[in-house]
Amino acid sequence: MFLRNCWYMVGWAADFSADAIVPFTVMDEPLAIYRKSDGTLAALEDRCPHRLVPLTVGRKEGDELRCMYHGLKFAADGRCTEIPGQERISAKVCVRAYPIEERHGAAWVWMGDPQKADAALIPPIIGPDDADWAMVCASFDIDANAELISDNLLDLSHAPFVHESTFGGSNMKSLKLMKESETKRGMAVLERGVQADRWHAGRQSNPYFGEVPSDDRVVSTFLVPGVFILTIHSYAPGVQERMGSDGPVEAPIFARCTNQMITPVSATKSKFFYNFGPWAKGADLKAHCFGIADAAFQEDKFIIEAQQDLIGRSPDSKMIMLAMDAPVLRYNEIYDRLRSAEQPVNQAA
């Protein structure tokens, strides 16, 4: 069971052209997403209540959608505004309208109680519209439960194995150092997620900007319902000895970041939205940096789909938790707390 009172990413802003009606499924609920004439987005249930035909195969007429089976027309708030050949329209003839917002170059849909939709809860990702970064955005499908993908992102111990051939320098020694600093500094527990601030020191070179030694500061935030925000700032080696109480007192030599958003399509399918890029100063390396990360994300997809396939064939097998799974457990506590707060009172009774 997934959280409902939260914002799920349903596309990059550029995925929604002025004329399109874009289909997207969240938690088995089909949505029809389109732009109104003022440019803002609308999201309706993609199912005409008459004969259950998708509105996405219908037609956009101004700010409304017309079902192209028998012509029922629906406003952006879900009301039926026209039934051809019939005067009276019952209020029961309607589709569900979902709160939808465009922020950080992405579109977000609220799947829970519309009264609780709070735009302040949209995850603060670094998007393509952020002037400090040069981000390349993409997405792909993963045939796996969204939780398996969250687990993968919460625990970077998989990096030296899954990403042996892509993320250079992620050897056992550097992983051990990173894990040690994570243990030392711990993870900050946030209201809706967890955050780790750690050092990946003593890197000899870096696939992103060359044969330059660096100490990297890695700050990762993981927020419900499955949003991973990672920034890595590289400094001249030995930076930790030259640190002030608020962090490094010198400028970084390079920075890069990635944002990864997991949206559950069904219990065994997810959409993975992601971006990757250097800081704006390194914009000329944007395609190069994205290429490395993109290859790595395909490696994650491969291993997670293999895992989901096996789980599907042996549903009674249980996982075991090890020390490396601490961030996963911390995050799961937060997720479970938010989810139980959503349960209706009658269920508690």
Ligand code: FES
């Ligand atoms: S199915 Fe949509 S109008 Fe009949």
Ligand SMILES: [Fe+2]
């Ligand atoms: Fe990975």
